[in-house]
Each structure stands twice: as C-alpha cells, then as structure tokens.
Amino acid sequence: xxxxxxxxxxxxxxxxxxxxxEFLRSxxxxxLATLIIVFILLSFVPNFLTLRxxxxxxxxxxxxxxxxxxxxxxxxxxxxxxxxxSIMAMGGYVFGFHVxxxxxxxxxxxxxxxxxxxxxLINGVLxxxxxxxxxxxxxxxQFMYTGLLWLxxxxxxxxxxxxxxxxxxxxGRIDWLSEKFSGANFxxxxxxxxxxxxxxxxxxxxxxxxxxxxxxGGHKDSAAAQGVPINRVKLICFVLSGMCAGxxxxxxxxxxxxxxxxxxxxxxxxxIAAAVVGGTLLSxxxxxxxxxxxxxLLISTLRTGVVLTNVIxxxxxxxxxxxxxxxAAILNNWVRNRT
Amino acid sequence: MKSAMEQAASDLNLNLTILGPDxxxxxxxxxxxxxxxxxxxxxxxxxxxxxxxxxxxxxRAIDAGIPxxxxxxxxxxxxxxxxxxxxxxxxxxxxxxxxxxxxxxAGGKRGVCINHQVGGTNLDARCKGFxxxxxxxxxxxxxxxxxxxxxxxxxxxxxxxTANPDVDIALTLGPNGANPFYAFxxxxxxEGKIKHGTxxxxxxxxxxxxxxxxxxxxxxxxxxxxxGSLATLALVARYGIKPALPVTATGPGxxxxxxxxxxxxxxxxxxxxxxxxxxxAWDAFxxxxxxxxxxxxxxxxxxxxxLGPDxxxxxxxxxxxxxxxxxxxxxxxxxxxxxxxxxxxxxxxLDAGIPxLAYxxxxxxxxxxxxxxTYLxxxxxxxxxxxxxxxxxAGGKRGVCINHQVGGTNLDARCKGFxxxxxxxxxxxxxxxxxxxxxxxxxxxxxxxTANPDVDIVLTLGPNGANPFYAYAxxxxxxxxxxKHGTxxxxxxxxxxxxxxxxxFAIDQQPFLQGxxxxxxxxxxxxxxxxxxxxxxxxxxxxxxxxNVDLVSALSGEYR
Numbered sequence: 001x002x003x004x005x006x007x008x009x010x011x012x013x014x015x016x017x018x019x020x021x022e023f024l025r026s027x028x029x030x031x032l033a034t035l036i037i038v039f040i041l042l043s044f045v046p047n048f049l050t051l052r053x054x055x056x057x058x059x060x061x062x063x064x065x066x067x068x069x070x071x072x073x074x075x076x077x078x079x080x081x082x083x084x085x086s087i088m089a090m091g092g093y094v095f096g097f098h099v100x101x102x103x104x105x106x107x108x109x110x111x112x113x114x115x116x117x118x119x120x121l122i123n124g125v126l127x128x129x130x131x132x133x134x135x136x137x138x139x140x141x142q143f144m145y146t147g148l149l150w151l152x153x154x155x156x157x158x159x160x161x162x163x164x165x166x167x168x169x170x171x172g173r174i175d176w177l178s179e180k181f182s183g184a185n186f187x188x189x190x191x192x193x194x195x196x197x198x199x200x201x202x203x204x205x206x207x208x209x210x211x212x213x214x215x216x217g218g219h220k221d222s223a224a225a226q227g228v229p230i231n232r233v234k235l236i237c238f239v240l241s242g243m244c245a246g247x248x249x250x251x252x253x254x255x256x257x258x259x260x261x262x263x264x265x266x267x268x269x270x271x272i273a274a275a276v277v278g279g280t281l282l283s284x285x286x287x288x289x290x291x292x293x294x295x296x297l298l299i300s301t302l303r304t305g306v307v308l309t310n311v312i313x314x315x316x317x318x319x320x321x322x323x324x325x326x327x328a329a330i331l332n333n334w335v336r337n338r339t
Numbered sequence: 340m341k342s343a344m345e346q347a348a349s350d351l352n353l354n355l356t357i358l359g360p361d362x363x364x365x366x367x368x369x370x371x372x373x374x375x376x377x378x379x380x381x382x383x384x385x386x387x388x389x390x391x392x393x394x395x396x397x398x399r400a401i402d403a404g405i406p407x408x409x410x411x412x413x414x415x416x417x418x419x420x421x422x423x424x425x426x427x428x429x430x431x432x433x434x435x436x437x438x439x440x441x442x443x444x445a446g447g448k449r450g451v452c453i454n455h456q457v458g459g460t461n462l463d464a465r466c467k468g469f470x471x472x473x474x475x476x477x478x479x480x481x482x483x484x485x486x487x488x489x490x491x492x493x494x495x496x497x498x499x500x501t502a503n504p505d506v507d508i509a510l511t512l513g514p515n516g517a518n519p520f521y522a523f524x525x526x527x528x529x530e531g532k533i534k535h536g537t538x539x540x541x542x543x544x545x546x547x548x549x550x551x552x553x554x555x556x557x558x559x560x561x562x563x564x565x566x567g568s569l570a571t572l573a574l575v576a577r578y579g580i581k582p583a584l585p586v587t588a589t590g591p592g593x594x595x596x597x598x599x600x601x602x603x604x605x606x607x608x609x610x611x612x613x614x615x616x617x618x619x620a621w622d623a624f625x626x627x628x629x630x631x632x633x634x635x636x637x638x639x640x641x642x643x644x645x646l647g648p649d650x651x652x653x654x655x656x657x658x659x660x661x662x663x664x665x666x667x668x669x670x671x672x673x674x675x676x677x678x679x680x681x682x683x684x685x686x687x688x689l690d691a692g693i694p695x696l697a698y699x700x701x702x703x704x705x706x707x708x709x710x711x712x713t714y715l716x717x718x719x720x721x722x723x724x725x726x727x728x729x730x731x732x733a734g735g736k737r738g739v740c741i742n743h744q745v746g747g748t749n750l751d752a753r754c755k756g757f758x759x760x761x762x763x764x765x766x767x768x769x770x771x772x773x774x775x776x777x778x779x780x781x782x783x784x785x786x787x788x789t790a791n792p793d794v795d796i797v798l799t800l801g802p803n804g805a806n807p808f809y810a811y812a813x814x815x816x817x818x819x820x821x822x823k824h825g826t827x828x829x830x831x832x833x834x835x836x837x838x839x840x841x842x843x844f845a846i847d848q849q850p851f852l853q854g855x856x857x858x859x860x861x862x863x864x865x866x867x868x869x870x871x872x873x874x875x876x877x878x879x880x881x882x883x884x885x886x887n888v889d890l891v892s893a894l895s896g897e898y899r
Binding site: 046047050052053056059060062063064154155156157159160161173178185252255256257258260262263264265266267300303304307308309310 | 622623774776778779810814835
C-alpha cells in the first residue's frame with residue numbers, strides 16, 4: 001500500500017479489519033495457507049493444473065472427507081474414533097448385501113446408516129459407562145467390528161457388476177460437466193460432502209449443540225458446571241461419526257460396486273491426520289470441519305503432485321505426507337500463537 | 340507309455356484312441372494327426388517330433404477348437420512356434436540343474452559335465468543346468484566333450500582327470516557317456532571316490548547305483564508323460580483348467596538306491612490323508628480344493644481323508660499332521676503354511692517313510708528346507724512373467740505393474756516376472772504402488788497415466804488393483820484395445836471385462852488342480868514309483884481368457 005491511495009471509508013475499514021481479525025483467529029488460516037502454497041508450488045509440475053488432475057484430487061479426498069467430518073467432530077469434543085475404518089466396511093456390506101438381495105438402494109442406505117449409527121453408539125456407550133479413554137475403547141471395537149465383518153461377510157469380498165440408477169445419484173460422475181470440460185471427472189459424492197461439511201459447520205458454529213461440542217472438548221468441568229449434558233453430546237458425536245463412516249462405505253460401494261473386509265483400513269489415521277493438518281487440536285475444544293476438508297484435500301493434492309512429478313516410488317508419497325503433517329502442525333501453532 | 344495311457348483312460352473314464360505308424364515314419368505321423376483332427380476329439384496329445392512337419396496339422400486342430408498337448412517329444416509351444424497348450428516331458432535344463440544340486444549337496448568340490456554330443460541342444464541344456472547349480476553352490480565346473488567311440492572317450496576322460504585331479508563331481512548324460520566313464524573309474528581305481536550322477540538308466544547304470552558308485556540315474560518318467568497328457572486334456576475339456584507353463588516337466592525323476600527295482604502295482608489300494616489349514620466348511624475357497632481332491636480320489640480309486648481345524652489355528656494343524664502320521668497312510672498331502680511349526684511333524688512323517696507333498700501353501704522343499712516331494716501351487720514369478728509375455732505379444736509399447744501391496748513378497752515376485760518379460764521383449768516397465776482405498780488408488784492411477792500417457796500395457800495383481808483401474812478406465816473413456824490389460828485372480832467384474840474384451844486375461848492359481856493334482860501325484864508315487872520332477876509344480880498361472888471364460892464362470896465356486 002502506498003500513501004497515495006485515498007483512505008477507504010471508515011465503516012468499511014472497520015468491517016475489513018474485523019474480518020481480517022476473525023479470519024486470522026480462525027483455525028483454518030494455517031491449513032488454507034499451506035494448501036495454497038502447495039498448490040502454487042505444484043502448479044509448475046506438468047499436467048498438474050488440469051481439470052483431470054484437480055478432479056482426481058477431489059475424488060481421492062471425498063470418501064476420506066466423509067470420515068474426517070465425523071472424526072473431526074469427535075476430536076473437537078475431545079474424543080477419538082479409531083473404529084471408523086471397519087464401520088465404513090460395514091456400511092458398504094449392509095448396503096451391498098441389501099442391493100444384491102434386490103432391495104431398494106435407498107432403504108439400503110437407511111439400513112446402513114442405522115447399523116453404523118448403532119456401532120457408533122456402542123463406542124459412545126462404552127466410553128461414558130466405563131470411563132475408559134476413547135482411544136482404547138475404539139481401538140478395541142476396531143478389532144471387534146472387524147471380527148463382526150468376518151462373520152457378516154462370510155470372509156468373502158462382495159462384488160456386483162450391475163449399475164443401478166441410484167448409484168449414479170449417490171456417487172456417479174457428473175456427466176454434463178465432463179462433457180463440457182474434458183477431463184472434469186467430478187462426482188456427485190463430492191457435492192454431498194460439500195453439503196455435509198456446510199451443514200455440520202453451521203451446526204458447530206451457529207447452534208447450542210455446536211457450542212456444547214466445543215465446551216465438552218475444551219473445558220469439560222466448567223461445561224458440566226453450566227449444565228451441558230456432556231454424555232449426551234458425546235453419544236451424539238459418536239453416532240454421527242459412525243454414520244459418516246457408514247455413508248462413506250455406501251458411497252464407495254455405489255462407485256466401485258465392491259466391498260471387502262480390508263475396505264476402510266487405515267482411514268482412521270488418514271482422517272485424524274486430515275483433522276490435525278486442518279487445525280484441529282488433539283486435546284479437543286478447538287477445530288474446524290472446513291479445516292478438516294482442507295486437510296484431506298491437502299493430502300490428496302500432495303499425492304497427485306508426487307505421482308505427476310513421475311518419481312514413481314511407493315514410499316515417496318507417505319514420506320511427504322509425514323513431512324506435511326508435521327509442517328502443518330508447526331504452521332498452525334505459529335499462526336495460533338500470533339493471534 | 341501305452342499302459343500309462345490306458346490306465347489314465349480307465350481312471351478318468353476317457354474314450355482313448357492311440358494312433359501311431361507301423362514303423363518310424365514322420366510323414367505318416369503327420370497324416371495321422373490329420374486323421375485325428377477329422378475325428379473331432381475333445382483333446383489331442385501329439386509327440387511333436389518334427390515341429391516343421393507337424394506345424395500346420397497341429398494348428399488345424401487348434402483352429403478347430405481341439406485342445407492339444409505335446410508329449411515326449413517337443414520343446415514347448417514357444418520354441419516349436421505352435422500354440423499348443425504345453426509340452427509334457429523332460430525338462431532338460433531342470434534335469435541338469437537338479438542333478439547338479441544333488442551332487443553338490445553330496446559334498447564335492449569341483450564338477451565336470453561329460454557331454455557325448457556337444458552342440459546338441461538338449462544335452463547342452465543339461466550341462467548348463469548342472470553348471471548353474473554348481474555355481475549357486477559356489478563350485479566351479481566345466482564341460483568335457485567326448486565322442487561316440489567308447490575307447491577314445493575313456494582316454495579323453497582319463498586325460499582330463501589326470502590334468503584335473505581335484506574334480507570330484509561328474510555328470511554323464513546317458514549310457515553313452517556313463518559307459519566309458521565307468522571304464523575309466525575301474526581302471527583308475529576311483530570307483531566310489533567321485534560323486535557321479537547320470538541321465539537315463541541301463542543295466543550297467545543300475546548296477547552302479549546298486550553298488551553305490553553312481554548316486555542316481557535320471558529318468559524322464561515316460562509313464563507320467565502318458566498319464567499326465569490324458570489327465571491334462573481331461574481337465575481342460577471338463578473344467579477349463581489349463582496347464583500353467585509352456586513346459587510341464589515329467590522328469591527329472593531320480594532313480595536311486597532306495598527306489599531302484601520298484602515294482603509298479605497299478606491296482607494297489609492307496610490311502611492318503613490330506614491335512615489343510617482351512618476347510619470348505621468355513622472358507623469357500625477350500626470347497627474348490629476339496630472338490631479337486633474328491634474328484635481325483637473317486638476317479639483314481641484312492642481313499643482320501645481330509646483333516647483340518649474348525650477355525651484358523653496352525654497349532655491345531657500341526658497336531659493334525661502328527662495324527663495323520665500315526666494313522667500310517669500310504670502318503671500325506673498338506674498345506675505347508677508355517678515352515679517353523681510344521682517342520683518337525685513333517686519330518687516325523689518322512690522318517691516314517693511316508694511320502695509327503697505340499698499343496699496350496701509352501702515354497703518348495705529347497706526353500707522350506709525339508710525333503711517333501713514337491714510344492715503344488717501357484718508360481719508367482721512365472722505368473723507375472725507369462726502375463727508379461729502375453730501382454731507384450733498383444734502389441735503394447737510400455738508397461739506398468741499396478742501393485743496394491745508393495746513389499747508383499749508374492750506380489751513383488753509377480754511384478755518382477757512381468758518386468759523381466761517386458762525387458763526381454765525390449766519394452767520398459769515400472770511398478771505403481773496403490774493402496775487399499777479404491778478412490779485414492781483410482782486417482783493415483785489416473786495421475787500416473789497423465790504423467791505417462793505412452794503406457795499401454797497394464798498388469799493388475801488382483802481384484803483390489805483391477806477395481807480402481809476399471810474405475811479409471813471408465814472415466815478416461817478407455818475402450819477395449821486402448822490398453823492391453825491383464826490381471827491376477829477372478830472376480831465378477833473381471834469376468835465381465837474379459838467377456839467385453841477389455842481385459843485380455845485373468846490368472847488363476849487353479850485351486851481345483853491343487854487338490855486334484857496332489858491326489859494324482861501321490862497315487863502315482865505309491866503305485867508307480869513316480870516322483871514329481873521339480874521342487875515346485877505350478878498349478879498356476881492358469882489363464883482365463885475369452886476362449887474359456889464362459890466355462891470358467893459357469894463352473895465358478897465348484898471347479899474354480
């Protein structure tokens with residue numbers, strides 16, 4: 001800024017600076033900055049700035065995104081859910097078996113959400129009844145649920161080859177976009193994710209329940225003193241986390257028409273990584289759903305970037321993700337401490 | 340040979356016609372092939388004695404949809420340039436190699452391969468195998484050429500040993516080499532001082548084996564050529580199960596002091612116990628294996644009892660092996676799932692003189708370090724290699740092996756075989772690592788093709804790799820022929836893609852053959868004294884392509 005420009009009207013200036021302050025205080029500043037920097041750096045890689053690559057980044061991030069929404073919500077409330085991977089597979093199986101048996105896919109979706117919601121509820125009940133840390137509880141249920149999957153699936157991969165019109169709605173390619181712009185392979189699931197992120201974000205920042213989530217995670221004792229129903233909030237968050245994972249399983253089946261016991265393996269850590277990269281505190285009480293979305297996008301962007309640089313080595317990518325997680329955490333801390 | 344074929348026809352309930360010339364006359368054999376094709380059989384076994392002369396005739400049979408195997412004479416479909424299924428006979432290189440291994444293990448220091456026909460491809464291959472085996476054992480070796488004249492040859496051998504007194508391992512390639520060698524040994528007083536093995540048998544060789552002068556004679560096991568040809572054709576016609584490799588070795592079969600003078604008894608009652616780490620009752624994969632066991636048992640009139648744990652429990656399996664040994668069966672077949680846990684019980688079976696064969700799980704007697712007969716299962720490297728050859732032949736330019744489990748030994752071996760085959764064809768290839776998550780994998784595959792648009796040969800290692808690849812192909816609008824794609828294993832999706840023509844083939848480990856082949860080999864061992872030729876007897880790669888996908892998918896779950 002040079003001194004020659006006329007000063008803007010006072011009211012606007014105040015508004016802008018307030019927005020600046022708000023923005024800087026928001027937990028997504030760090031992650032957003034990282035994503036933008038990474039994106040700019042990678043734009044020098046041939047073929048990176050193409051619709052095909054960008055839609056690929058979005059598609060690879062979408063299902064993990066659903067899981068990350070639930071996991072982040074729980075982390076803000078001060079809890080972990082390590083069982084989301086097996087819950088995701090269960091969602092896929094419930095939906096898949098229902099469809100294979102000739103059932104209506106929408107009923108299948110509801111069934112899957114119900115079953116996975118109950119699985120989340122079991123996590124929550126175990127937590128509030130026993131007082132065992134959720135890290136341990138869900139580590140245990142992760143194994144239990146995998147065992148349940150073995151039984152339920154008959155240890156078999158489930159795969160079908162028919163395409164149902166409902167699949168196209170759940171997680172189909174947005175054809176008119178790809179017809180208009182070559183390589184733009186965006187999928188409907190990404191829209192559902194945006195919708196979910198929007199809704200959960202609004203619930204978190206605009207509703208009493210959202211306040212309670214932050215309170216439960218940040219200052220449990222004072223929250224209890226003010227009459228926040230801690231257990232109920234936690235139970236709801238666990239149910240939502242289970243349902244998000246279940247939904248991811250359903251959407252996976254809707255595109256790949258395949259589910260197996262290993263489906264979802266490792267998703268819990270990806271989701272936690274996305275949440276942390278996205279500015280959510282491991283200690284609870286602070287975090288952002290939008291940040292988590294940025295987190296999954298960042299990880300996915302890096303993956304595509306590494307592959308496109310054509311240094312094919314399976315180990316390269318994970319190393320770079322590791323560096324990014326730590327780098328993002330440092331950056332987030334730095335931003336937080338400055339404001 | 341004839342008795343073997345008749346026995347197989349009776350066991351397998353086949354209608355068999357044997358055609359042959361009145362005297363050695365290859366022209367007449369060629370005409371007989373035409374005659375056989377005209378009779379429209381379900382399968383045809385031919386001695387490919389003259390590939391040039393027989394080529395068109397055999398090709399007509401193949402074009403008429405008749406499965407053809409070569410037996411006894413031939414070099415395999417690739418070398419003969421005729422696309423028959425497999426050559427069933429002696430693997431010369433392996434004969435020399437296995438001989439070399441045995442001789443090196445017997446404790447020698449330096450070796451010589453006495454070749455009475457230098458320049459003859461078959462005999463040179465034996466010497467090459469021998470040299471490679473000794474080299475692996477850290478020993479030096481040479482080839483000594485001799486002639487058909489025994490007197491000259493004896494002198495040559497004598498001169499050689501005078502000049503190289505430290506040579507104490509010798510391989511001769513048949514009676515024509517063994518005969519002057521024995522004459523030399525006797526004169527030099529070296530009988531029993533040199534580790535000697537030879538190809539083939541003769542009264543002289545048998546006597547030397549008996550006397551401990553010669554450790555073994557190598558037999559090409561003609562009985563197995565006859566029996567195996569018919570069994571192979573029956574499996575192709577009935578279940579769409581194809582032989583895994585271009586060459587199916589019936590030899591080397593080792594004749595040693597222990598089994599010299601074995602009297603075959605084709606009607607002898609046989610009791611086999613099969614011990615496996617899983618059962619059809621709780622894992623559907625094993626229903627196919629057990630179906631193979633029971634089918635063979637019924638056809639070959641063998642009493643087979645299958646033992647397995649109620650759930651995955653290797654400790655329990657080890658106990659079951661001991662239980663099987665205690666029951667004193669004629670033979671035991673087992674899954675060698677845990678080399679540490681199973682070693683002792685299997686050794687107890689071998690000590691009790693019970694022949695043991697591993698199926699489905701194992702690495703072969705060499706790698707597992709225990710002397711069971713053979714491991715019957717998928718050869719992962721060969722799977723990748725044969726896949727690579729097919730894909731390269733289909734006309735691609737550059738390849739990628741999409742590996743969904745980088746670091747897993749089995750999958751890495753497949754990619755290695757693929758890379759080697761492409762390299763041989765003068766093509767480049769890479770490995771692309773993907774994950775368990777199909778969405779991420781799809782994007783990774785898409786990015787890879789963006790960065791490497793000239794890649795047009797793709798190998799996936801199972802449904803978990805094929806699935807995201809298909810998702811990518813759909814989005815990228817790839818059509819059949821744009822990319823040459825092959826994959827391991829079968830899934831409903833893969834079957835559909837083979838029918839569409841998008842995927843050229845799927846590779847199956849053919850679990851039916853693991854059960855069926857196990858029973859067949861063990862009953863041949865007990866009744867005919869025939870041992871499997873190689874430490875690993877591959878049941879896969881079995882190729883499922885447009886030619887047999889219908890049969891395979893119709894039999895899915897039972898025979899596949």
